Amino acid sequence: MSSENVSTRGTILHLQRLSTEDGPGIRTTVFFKGCTLRCEWCHNPESLSRHRQVQWLANRCIGCASCVAACEVHSLTLTVEGIVRDRGLCVTCGRCVEACPSGAMEMLGKEVSAAELTAELLKDRAYFEKSGGGVTLSGGEPTLQPAFCAALMDALHAEGVHVALDTCGLSAPGVFSELAAKADLILFDLKLMNPDEHKRWTGADNSRILRNLEIARDFVSRSGGAKRLWIRTPLIPGATTAPDNLAGISAYLGASFDGSVERWELCAFNNLCRDKYERLGMRWTFAETELLTAQQLTQMGEWARSGGFDPSRTFVTGAAKAS
Ligand code: SF4
Ligand code: SF4
Known part of the structure; x- marks a missing residue:
């Protein structure tokens, strides 16, 4: 890649090493600063603003x-x-x-060049190679810094590192296409099927997100198995957990995506971010919300498996409330 590209600078929040929840194997996750959505349940409020x-x-x-x-x-x-x-x-x-x-x-927030960040990430190369892992670009929303994101993906690929793009799906289709084309794995958040509910809880409707999901699917379908697509749905009590939402996502995925989505993860609500909101002086809608019980998570898994998407590729992840 050109020296001009690796000198492209972006703003990240931090790195999370030894992650096992953001794609296959052991991974290092890069949290980009700035997001295009404003989900009321956001677990990384420090990543919402694009600025330090x-x-x-x-x-x-x-x-x-x-x-x-x-x-x-x-x-x-x-x-x-x-x-x-x-x-x-x-x-x-x-x-x-x-x-x-x-x-x-x-x-x-820290400003770094793609070259500087790549050098830091390559310190974990042995973990990636032993475990079949790699680097996951997350946030925030990585596609909000498209030139930096693209330069980083190119630099990591030049070193043979597997790259996953963890996206909320809201970006201009041209930008999304360019970055999705570079990703080995796309982790795509699909939260709510109803556009009004989506707007109510995240600040934007889901029309562009669904369009970009189709773009992701098409890249994966044409890749002959080289690329993979995982869908993730956060289980947020009172927001995304209604049976018609979970069965509706399942029906949507089953109708148009069954051959291309390798895994659909339903991620249990957690409240580990409560202190982050306090430190930032922000109010959190879900500050008093309790974790879901094992029974509730089982029930939600059943709703999700009832809608049409392959039940054997539907997984509930995360911790349940201790009984
Ligand atoms: S609060 Fe701190 S970072 Fe902000 S202007 Fe003052 S010295 Fe600078
Ligand atoms: S008043 Fe508190 S925050 Fe300010 S410099 Fe002293 S220790 Fe740090």
């Missing part, structure tokens, strides 16, 4: 006010309740992060 953000960790703060002194735009105030931020003033210069002696100020 500063977060304050109350449990690390020793109240020294070094950050307040370092901030030239007076975005920070030390109060009896801790640091209060005027986010509208912050220009994400990072001075408060550098000044903080206890790591209580943290920068979310």
Whole structure:
């Protein structure tokens, strides 16, 4: 690939090494910053904004006010309740992060080039080769940074690394086609079949998402087995778990995708992200929602297997509420 491409820069949140939930084998998942949807249940609220953000960790703060002194735009105030931020003033210069002696100020988001990130990812090559794994590009929404995403996929392929694209499916069809064509595995989120419900819970209807899913299917069908397509549906109580939604997705997949979708995963709701919302000062609709029970997950699996898609390729994943 050209040196111009590998120098393409993008913003990522972090890497998750030794992942076994984002495709086959042992993988390193790259979380891109920025998303095209606004799902009310989002488990990565720090990845919604395309831009870098500063977060304050109350449990690390020793109240020294070094950050307040370092901030030239007076975005920070030390109060009896801790640091209060005027986010509208912050220009994400990072001075408060550098000044903080206890790591209580943290920068979310890091700009890297495709070459720099590839070099970092290749440190895990032995895991990929031994396990049949690779790298998964996730987020956020990787297709929101198309040039960086494409450059990274090219650079990883040049090193023989398997690349999965984990996508919410909402991007311009031209952009989606270019990136889907490069992926070895597409992990495609399909949340709700009803377009009004989709808009209500995620901020956008699903017309473009379904169109892009057809594009993904066509690439996979034409690849002669070289490419794979997995569908993932989050099981969010009260939002996606209705029987008609799960059976409806199953019917849709069964009617048009049965030969090309290798696996449909129904991913159980978890509330591990609750603290992230608190740290970012954001409200989470599902903060008080309990995990689904094993019985509920079994029932949802049955609804999903009743709609027409191959039951042997339909899986419920994730933890149930302890009884
Ligand atoms: S990142 Fe810069 S502008 Fe924002 S709060 Fe910190 S010092 Fe102030
Ligand atoms: S510099 Fe760090 S420890 Fe000191 S008040 Fe600011 S956030 Fe707290």
